[in-house]
Amino acid sequence: MPWLSGAYGNPSGHHSVAAAARTALDQARDVLAGALGTVPGDLVVTSGGTESDNLAVLGRALLAPGAVVVGAVEHHAVLNAGRAASQLTGQPLRTVGADRHGRVDLSELAKALDPTVSLVSVQLVNNELGTVQPFADVAALVRRRAPRAVLHTDAVQAAPWFDVAVLAEGADLVSISAHKFGGPQGAGALAFRRPVELAPLLHGGPQERERRAGTQNVAGAVGMAAALAAVRAAAPREAVRVAALRDRLAAGLLERVPGSVLTVGPGVPTAPGHCHVLIEGVDSEELLFMLDTMGLAASAGAACASGAMEPSHVLRAIGTAPEAARGALRLTLGHTSTDEDVEQALEVVPRAVASLRSVGASPGPLARRSA
Ligand SMILES: Cc1ncc(COP(=O)(O)O)c(C=O)c1O
Incomplete structure (x- = not known):
């Protein structure tokens, strides 16, 4: 609440009001990065799951064009970002089917992977069915068959329940959304668990280490971190x-x-x-x-x-x-x-x-x- 009502410093500013906002943002970043298995400097605060997914899928495809591979049961934030990536780069989008319970089909995935693949995106948990994906198998396949590929996972539905740092083992990029685990709407994050270069989707100032321009949503980030800490504890x-x-x-x-x-x-x-x-x-x-x-x-x-x-x-x-x-x-x-x-x-x-x-x-x- 303080960050919504009076403590309005811009975390990029240089006076003490700004410094207080920066400290709050840094503390939030520490909590979020720890929960997602990365370091605070490699966590980008976004406006939610949709933006995080778009930054991962589109940001990678624009910087390193190549085939994009996504699961057929992904959220539209991934599916449509994959479609947009394919349209913008002229590279193929390969959609991998699922079994009757909603688990990604590993043999289809294996066929879709080759050295031309630039990005693979497979969720941790399906948003409609709740099915937990065999993510460790996905990661192993991607490493073996698509060495150039960046592996992104949409952990939006996993974060309320599971230890994402563990379940997403092998992922390079991890998306979360605060409102799925009791945080405020309009806040999310993309965690970089390995050095990955992405084309920013928003151009402007140098915030978020030039991965996402614009003044951060301090209250959103603080609320998101508090909510994630609370759900992890419970x-x-x-x-x-x-x-x-x-x-x-x-x-x-x-x-x-x-x-x-x-x-x-x-x-x-x-x-x-x-x-x-x-x-x-x-x-x-x-x-x-x-x-x-x-x-x-x-x-x-x-x-x-x-x-x-x-x-x-x-x-x-x-x-x-x-x-x-x-x-x-x-x-x-x-x-x-x-x-x-x-x-x-x-x-x-x-x-x-x-x-x-x-x-x-x-x-x-x-x-x-x-x-
Ligand atoms: C799996 C998954 N990914 C992405 C999103 C989009 O997140 P947001 O609503 O924060 O943009 C949702 C939202 O329902 C979701 O369930």
């Missing part, structure tokens, strides 16, 4: 607690909602908070609208896809039939989730599904709303 206990809640939610949904299945199969490692189900015979947009009116905030796919009525690219990539994908429901639990939240979800989701099924082919709430 992680072992919280991961167990939230996974137990999630398992109860998943089991309860399967039991109380006929025609529902878990999208990710048993035994596949997932982040503790993710619960993704496919529900037969309902339209997820109608379901989401009804759940919202019942006090439950849920999602069908990526947040940015909902509203656009586009089938999720992740479900398409893992081979979910379009008819099944229409009934996708993602319930995500976090550090603030409680037993009562799970009880409420287990009460309202079956009620909403039953109600939508009972109206059958008649216009759903969304159709009525837009009518």
